[in-house]
Amino acid sequence: MDADELLKRYCAGERNFTQISLHLVNLSEVCLAGINLNRANLANATLSQTNLRGANLIEANLTAAALWRTDFSGANLILANLKAANLIRATLSQVDLHKGSLVKADLRLADLHGADLSGANLAGADLRYTNLSGANLAGANLSGANLTGANLSNADLSHTSLAKAILYKTDLSNVDFTEVDLTEVDLHHCLFNGVTLTERSLIEVV
Template sequence: MDASEILRRYSAGERDFHQIYLNRADLHQANLCEVNLAQAQFHEVNLSGANLGGAKLKEGFLMGTNLSGANLISADLSDSCLSGANLSETNLRGANLRDANLNEANLSGANLRGANLKGASLSGAKLIETSLQGANLEGAILAHAVLTRVILDKANLTHAILSGASLEEATLIGANLSQTNLTGASLRRANLRQASLRSANLSGVNLRSADLREATLYRANLRWVNLHQANLSDAVLIDANLSLANLQDANLTGANLSGAIIPQGMTRP
């Protein structure tokens, strides 16, 4: 089956194309709203600018597929392989990407508001200036991902793996990062106001000039963390481990450090 046949049959009212194989097909800006492409196999397919709103792409093999600028609102991409795919500027609002493989994918500028990314793998993915507001990233793997200036307000990142990730200037207001692994990540100038980092592992993290006002860091591991010029006013640091942390010029006004392990020579506020 080729692109022209799919478009002809779609225009005639057919919607079920599950398990099809497409090789180097050009479906640029095609209208395939609500199409069923579950378990489809795509090889070098161009779907840039295509309308795939509400499409079923569950368990699809879309490795390296060009979906830049496509409409995938509320699409089902669960368990799909999108490794190395181009999803830049793609609208994935409310999409289901649970357990999807997005390793090395380009999601820069994409809209993932309210998307379900629970258990998804995004190792090495690029999400520069991507909107993930309210997204579910519980248990997601984002090791060494580039999330510069990403919007993660109210996102669920519990148990996620963000080791070595770049979250510089990211916005995580009210985000849930409880028990998240952030070892070696960079959150320089990130906004974590009112975020929950309960029992999170932040060992070696760069939080220079970060906004952590009213954040909850109960029992968090902050060994070797760089908090130079960070704002921790009214933060909850009960039982947190701050040994060997850099707190030079940090604002700890009103912070609760009860039971916390603090650097040698530091005076509790």
């Protein structure tokens, strides 16, 4: 299926496009709110500035997709593959990315406040100046991620790996640091307000 056919069917009221193949398709700057793309193949697709609010993207393949300024507010992205995707300035507030793959994804200036990223793999991701306030990152892998200037205030980082991550001017106010791996992490330039580190985490920092 190509972009024109999908848009025609969507405009006619169809929403179910489960397991559809849209590899390399260009669907930028269109409204696809509420669409069902469960297990769809969108690898290398262009969906920049597209409205995907409330979309079902469970187990969708968005590897290396262009998602600049895309609006995913309230979307379901459980187990979705967003490896190496361009999500600069994307809106992902309140999304469910439980166990999603965001390895080496570019999330600079993205809005992920209140998102469920529990168990997600964000290894090597670029999260500079990303809003992760109130996000659930329990059990997530953030090893090697760049969190310069990111806002993680009130986030749940319990059982998260931050090994070798870059944290510079990162807001860690009221963060849950229970059993966090902070191996080779420098927290000296981070912002704190009421944060309590566990004994184990303190040992890792030292």
